[in-house]
Amino acid sequence: QAQLVESGGGLVQAGGSLSLSCVDSGRTFSRYAMGWFRQAPGKEREFVAAISWSGGNTYYTDSTKGRFTISRDNAKITAYLQMNGLKPEDTAVYYCAAGAIYSGGSYSRPNAYTSWGQGTQVTVSS
Numbered sequence: 001q002a003q004l005v006e007s008g009g010g011l012v013q014a015g016g017s018l019s020l021s022c023v024d025s026g027r028t029f030s031r032y033a034m035g036w037f038r039q040a041p042g043k044e045r046e047f048v049a050a051i052s053w054s055g056g057n058t059y060y061t062d063s064t065k066g067r068f069t070i071s072r073d074n075a076k077i078t079a080y081l082q083m084n085g086l087k088p089e090d091t092a093v094y095y096c097a098a099g100a101i102y103s104g105g106s107y108s109r110p111n112a113y114t115s116w117g118q119g120t121q122v123t124v125s126s
Contacts, residue, residue, distance in 0.1 A: 002026040002098035002115035009094060009120030012086055016124070020081040022096030022117055033101040034072055034079040035113055038092035038122075048094070049081060050107035059107045063089075086124045093119040 008020040022034065035050035049070040050059045058070050069082040079096055097113035106112050 002028050002032060004096050004098060004115055004117035006094065006096050006117040006120040009122045011123045011125065014087055014124055014126050016086050017082070017084045018086065018122060020083070020094055020096075020120060020122075022079040022081075024077045024079075024098060026098075026115070028098065029077040030074040031100070032098040032115075033105070033107060033113075034070075035097045035099070035107060036070060036079075036081045036094060037097060037110060038090075038094045039119075040092040043092075045095070045110055047108040047110070050101075051079065052107075053102070061108070083122070086122075088124045088126045090122060091124050092122060094122050095119045 003025040004022055006022050033053050036048040037045050038048050039045040047061050051070045051072050055072050067085040072079045096117045098115040099113035101112050
């Protein structure tokens with residue numbers, strides 16, 4: 001079972017950058033796909049980005065493609081989300097998630113993930 005802890009959120013001006021980290025203190029990190037989701041007040045949780053267990057494949061929602069980069073370091077049991085060109089509409093609580101998703105799986109579906117972090121707030125001011 002993955003045990004995930006996010007960090008790196010904060011307040012930034014529009015156009016700025018933030019880097020989120022997600023450490024897995026469990027023993028499954030290298031076998032699980034990792035995803036980042038976000039939830040703004042009054043909205044449903046939405047997919048942001050995901051990376052396969054090997055790191056060989058990455059997936060992004062259209063609104064973050066070209067601005068956000070997901071990566072992972074299996075030796076450090078950590079997943080990252082580098083966010084550049086931030087916009088006010090990126091403001092949300094960001095969650096990392098882990099799941100046994102493999103080829104053909106749906107990386108963008110929250111119910112494909114079995115472990116979730118507690119979330120970290122990202123606020124982008126205009």
